[in-house]
Amino acid sequence: MFACDGCGACCKNLDKSPIYEDLNRGDGVCKYLIDNQCSVYENRPLLCRVDESYEAFFKQIYSLEEYYELNYTMCAKLKI
Ligand code: SF4
Numbered sequence: 001m002f003a004c005d006g007c008g009a010c011c012k013n014l015d016k017s018p019i020y021e022d023l024n025r026g027d028g029v030c031k032y033l034i035d036n037q038c039s040v041y042e043n044r045p046l047l048c049r050v051d052e053s054y055e056a057f058f059k060q061i062y063s064l065e066e067y068y069e070l071n072y073t074m075c076a077k078l079k080i
């Protein structure tokens with residue numbers, strides 16, 4: 001399972017990718033992020049679910065190890 005530390009950095013940088021346009025409240029922050037927590041966590045979109053997105057979109061392209069590494073690299077960049 002992907003080791004997300006819950007920092008919230010990805011939820012505050014939605015303007016980095018057009019696929020999150022519908023969630024962006026206008027300044028890059030997700031409209032569902034409240035007190036740095038996802039207010040719809042149990043029902044968050046598939047695009048916000050790292051492991052489930054792998055199964056749905058990336059399984060044919062990357063090994064799980066490669067996919068996690070790409071995600072950890074992106075997390076590190078967003079945390080800066
Ligand atoms: S930036 Fe990475 S570690 Fe932080 S909340 Fe998003 S997925 Fe989790």
Ligand code: SF4
Nearest residue numbers: 011030032033038048
């Ligand atoms: S729906 Fe939740 S997990 Fe997805 S970007 Fe918004 S706050 Fe983050």
